[in-house]
Amino acid sequence: AQSVTQLDSQVPVFEEAPVELRCNYSSSVSVYLFWYVQYPNQGLQLLLKYLSGSTLVKGINGFEAEFNKSQTSFHLRKPSVHISDTAEYFCAVSNSGGSNYKLTFGKGTLLTVNP
Protein backbone atom coordinates (compact mmCIF):
# COMPACT_ATOMS: atom_id res chain seq x y z
CA ALA A 1 0.00 0.00 0.00
CA GLN A 2 1.06 3.56 -0.66
CA SER A 3 0.66 6.63 1.47
CA VAL A 4 1.37 10.34 1.20
CA THR A 5 2.11 12.70 4.06
CA GLN A 6 1.84 16.43 3.66
CA LEU A 7 3.55 17.75 6.72
CA ASP A 8 1.82 21.12 6.92
CA SER A 9 -1.93 21.50 6.82
CA GLN A 10 -1.66 25.29 6.50
CA VAL A 11 1.13 27.56 5.26
CA PRO A 12 0.69 31.34 5.52
CA VAL A 13 3.20 33.50 3.65
CA PHE A 14 3.55 37.08 2.51
CA GLU A 15 3.36 38.06 -1.12
CA GLU A 16 6.69 37.79 -3.00
CA ALA A 17 8.17 35.49 -0.35
CA PRO A 18 9.45 32.02 -1.27
CA VAL A 19 7.43 28.99 -0.25
CA GLU A 20 8.03 25.27 0.13
CA LEU A 21 5.20 22.77 0.60
CA ARG A 22 6.45 19.47 1.91
CA CYS A 23 5.43 16.02 0.74
CA ASN A 24 6.74 12.61 1.75
CA TYR A 25 5.51 9.30 0.42
CA SER A 26 5.75 5.64 1.28
CA SER A 27 5.73 2.89 -1.34
CA SER A 28 7.26 -0.55 -1.87
CA VAL A 29 7.42 -0.06 -5.65
CA SER A 30 8.58 2.61 -8.07
CA VAL A 31 6.26 5.59 -8.24
CA TYR A 32 5.01 8.50 -10.25
CA LEU A 33 4.53 11.73 -8.28
CA PHE A 34 2.15 14.63 -8.78
CA TRP A 35 1.18 17.99 -7.36
CA TYR A 36 -2.35 19.28 -7.88
CA VAL A 37 -3.84 22.66 -6.97
CA GLN A 38 -7.46 23.34 -6.10
CA TYR A 39 -8.84 26.86 -6.21
CA PRO A 40 -12.12 27.53 -4.38
CA ASN A 41 -15.11 25.86 -6.01
CA GLN A 42 -13.01 24.36 -8.78
CA GLY A 43 -11.64 20.92 -9.62
CA LEU A 44 -8.09 19.82 -9.01
CA GLN A 45 -5.63 21.05 -11.63
CA LEU A 46 -2.31 19.35 -12.34
CA LEU A 47 0.65 21.58 -11.47
CA LEU A 48 3.46 19.20 -12.32
CA LYS A 49 4.41 15.52 -12.38
CA TYR A 50 7.45 13.32 -12.08
CA LEU A 51 7.44 10.17 -14.21
CA SER A 52 11.16 9.58 -14.87
CA GLY A 53 14.36 11.37 -15.83
CA SER A 54 15.47 14.64 -14.25
CA THR A 55 14.56 14.82 -10.59
CA LEU A 56 13.84 18.56 -10.83
CA VAL A 57 10.45 19.08 -12.40
CA LYS A 58 9.09 22.41 -13.53
CA GLY A 59 5.38 23.04 -13.71
CA ILE A 60 2.88 25.75 -14.41
CA ASN A 61 2.66 29.12 -12.67
CA GLY A 62 6.36 29.13 -11.73
CA PHE A 63 6.22 26.08 -9.44
CA GLU A 64 8.85 23.37 -9.35
CA ALA A 65 9.43 20.20 -7.33
CA GLU A 66 12.35 17.92 -6.67
CA PHE A 67 12.11 14.16 -6.40
CA ASN A 68 14.42 12.79 -3.72
CA LYS A 69 14.30 9.01 -3.78
CA SER A 70 16.53 8.48 -0.74
CA GLN A 71 14.34 10.75 1.39
CA THR A 72 11.12 9.65 -0.34
CA SER A 73 10.17 13.29 -0.75
CA PHE A 74 8.69 15.49 -3.47
CA HIS A 75 8.61 19.01 -2.07
CA LEU A 76 6.97 21.83 -4.03
CA ARG A 77 8.65 25.22 -4.26
CA LYS A 78 8.08 28.66 -5.68
CA PRO A 79 10.65 31.45 -5.33
CA SER A 80 8.11 34.29 -5.16
CA VAL A 81 4.40 33.79 -4.52
CA HIS A 82 1.46 35.92 -5.58
CA ILE A 83 -1.89 36.53 -3.95
CA SER A 84 -3.41 34.41 -6.72
CA ASP A 85 -1.46 31.36 -5.52
CA THR A 86 -3.78 31.12 -2.51
CA ALA A 87 -5.30 27.66 -2.85
CA GLU A 88 -5.16 24.11 -1.54
CA TYR A 89 -2.29 21.97 -2.81
CA PHE A 90 -2.37 18.19 -2.96
CA CYS A 91 0.55 15.81 -3.40
CA ALA A 92 -0.26 12.44 -4.99
CA VAL A 93 1.50 9.20 -5.87
CA SER A 94 0.76 6.24 -8.13
CA ASN A 95 2.52 3.03 -9.12
CA SER A 96 4.79 3.43 -12.10
CA GLY A 97 3.71 0.05 -13.39
CA GLY A 98 0.26 -1.51 -13.54
CA SER A 99 -2.67 0.36 -12.01
CA ASN A 100 -0.81 3.62 -12.46
CA TYR A 101 -4.16 5.38 -12.84
CA LYS A 102 -4.84 4.86 -9.13
CA LEU A 103 -3.75 8.06 -7.40
CA THR A 104 -3.20 8.23 -3.65
CA PHE A 105 -3.42 11.74 -2.26
CA GLY A 106 -2.18 13.53 0.81
CA LYS A 107 -4.56 15.52 3.00
CA GLY A 108 -3.63 18.78 1.34
CA THR A 109 -1.86 21.99 2.34
CA LEU A 110 -3.74 25.26 2.37
CA LEU A 111 -1.43 28.00 1.11
CA THR A 112 -2.55 31.49 2.07
CA VAL A 113 -0.65 34.40 0.53
CA ASN A 114 -1.11 37.66 2.41
CA PRO A 115 -0.39 41.16 1.07
Add this chain to the structure above:
Amino acid sequence: NAGVMQNPRHLVRRRGQEARLRCSPMKGHSHVYWYRQLPEEGLKFMVYLQKENIIDESGMPKERFSAEFPKEGPSILRIQQVVRGDSAAYFCASSEIYNEQFFGPGTRLTVL
Protein backbone atom coordinates in the same frame (compact mmCIF):
# COMPACT_ATOMS: atom_id res chain seq x y z
CA ASN B 1 -13.76 22.89 -24.32
CA ALA B 2 -15.74 22.38 -21.16
CA GLY B 3 -14.01 20.64 -18.29
CA VAL B 4 -15.29 17.74 -16.25
CA MET B 5 -18.80 18.50 -15.06
CA GLN B 6 -20.29 17.19 -11.85
CA ASN B 7 -23.77 17.66 -10.53
CA PRO B 8 -25.19 18.39 -8.21
CA ARG B 9 -22.46 20.42 -6.53
CA HIS B 10 -24.14 20.01 -3.15
CA LEU B 11 -26.49 17.22 -2.14
CA VAL B 12 -28.29 16.76 1.15
CA ARG B 13 -29.88 13.43 2.00
CA ARG B 14 -31.45 11.94 5.11
CA ARG B 15 -30.24 8.63 6.43
CA GLY B 16 -31.68 5.76 4.42
CA GLN B 17 -32.21 7.73 1.21
CA GLU B 18 -30.40 7.21 -2.07
CA ALA B 19 -27.77 9.57 -3.48
CA ARG B 20 -27.01 9.80 -7.18
CA LEU B 21 -23.94 11.72 -8.27
CA ARG B 22 -23.35 12.48 -11.93
CA CYS B 23 -20.16 13.08 -13.85
CA SER B 24 -19.79 14.18 -17.45
CA PRO B 25 -16.23 13.65 -18.67
CA MET B 26 -14.35 16.03 -20.90
CA LYS B 27 -15.13 15.74 -24.57
CA GLY B 28 -13.18 12.88 -26.10
CA HIS B 29 -12.40 11.20 -22.78
CA SER B 30 -13.58 7.64 -22.37
CA HIS B 31 -12.04 6.89 -18.96
CA VAL B 32 -13.68 7.98 -15.73
CA TYR B 33 -12.43 7.73 -12.13
CA TRP B 34 -14.23 8.43 -8.87
CA TYR B 35 -12.50 9.54 -5.69
CA ARG B 36 -13.86 10.26 -2.22
CA GLN B 37 -12.52 12.79 0.25
CA LEU B 38 -13.66 12.22 3.81
CA PRO B 39 -13.31 15.10 6.30
CA GLU B 40 -9.68 15.66 7.27
CA GLU B 41 -8.52 13.05 4.74
CA GLY B 42 -6.91 13.04 1.30
CA LEU B 43 -8.76 11.93 -1.81
CA LYS B 44 -9.05 8.15 -2.05
CA PHE B 45 -9.58 6.16 -5.24
CA MET B 46 -12.90 4.39 -5.50
CA VAL B 47 -13.45 3.09 -9.03
CA TYR B 48 -12.20 3.27 -12.63
CA LEU B 49 -14.63 2.88 -15.49
CA GLN B 50 -14.57 2.87 -19.25
CA LYS B 51 -17.68 3.02 -21.37
CA GLU B 52 -19.97 0.18 -20.23
CA ASN B 53 -17.17 -1.47 -18.24
CA ILE B 54 -15.92 -1.39 -14.67
CA ILE B 55 -12.15 -1.77 -14.87
CA ASP B 56 -11.15 -1.50 -11.21
CA GLU B 57 -13.53 -1.12 -8.27
CA SER B 58 -11.02 -2.03 -5.59
CA GLY B 59 -11.68 1.19 -3.66
CA MET B 60 -15.45 0.87 -3.54
CA PRO B 61 -17.15 -0.09 -0.27
CA LYS B 62 -18.53 -3.58 -0.65
CA GLU B 63 -22.14 -2.64 0.05
CA ARG B 64 -24.51 0.15 -0.97
CA PHE B 65 -22.12 1.74 -3.50
CA SER B 66 -22.25 1.20 -7.25
CA ALA B 67 -20.99 3.00 -10.33
CA GLU B 68 -21.73 2.91 -14.00
CA PHE B 69 -20.61 4.63 -17.17
CA PRO B 70 -23.19 3.87 -19.86
CA LYS B 71 -22.66 4.11 -23.58
CA GLU B 72 -24.64 7.33 -23.62
CA GLY B 73 -24.83 9.88 -20.84
CA PRO B 74 -22.85 10.67 -17.73
CA SER B 75 -21.18 8.36 -15.28
CA ILE B 76 -23.27 7.77 -12.17
CA LEU B 77 -22.08 7.01 -8.64
CA ARG B 78 -24.98 5.63 -6.66
CA ILE B 79 -25.10 5.29 -2.89
CA GLN B 80 -28.07 3.41 -1.50
CA GLN B 81 -29.40 3.80 2.05
CA VAL B 82 -26.93 6.54 2.93
CA VAL B 83 -25.47 6.79 6.42
CA ARG B 84 -23.79 9.73 8.15
CA GLY B 85 -20.37 8.25 7.40
CA ASP B 86 -21.01 8.72 3.67
CA SER B 87 -20.83 12.50 4.12
CA ALA B 88 -17.85 13.53 2.02
CA ALA B 89 -16.73 15.26 -1.15
CA TYR B 90 -16.90 13.00 -4.19
CA PHE B 91 -14.63 13.89 -7.10
CA CYS B 92 -14.78 12.60 -10.63
CA ALA B 93 -11.87 12.68 -13.06
CA SER B 94 -11.60 11.76 -16.72
CA SER B 95 -8.76 11.02 -19.09
CA GLU B 96 -7.76 9.79 -22.46
CA ILE B 97 -6.06 6.45 -22.22
CA TYR B 98 -2.98 6.46 -19.96
CA ASN B 99 -2.97 10.23 -19.74
CA GLU B 100 -3.42 12.97 -17.19
CA GLN B 101 -6.60 12.86 -15.14
CA PHE B 102 -8.69 16.02 -15.26
CA PHE B 103 -10.83 16.57 -12.19
CA GLY B 104 -14.27 18.02 -11.74
CA PRO B 105 -15.24 20.44 -8.94
CA GLY B 106 -16.72 17.69 -6.79
CA THR B 107 -20.07 16.95 -5.19
CA ARG B 108 -20.38 17.66 -1.48
CA LEU B 109 -22.73 15.09 0.06
CA THR B 110 -24.20 15.78 3.47
CA VAL B 111 -26.20 13.08 5.21
CA LEU B 112 -28.51 14.29 7.96
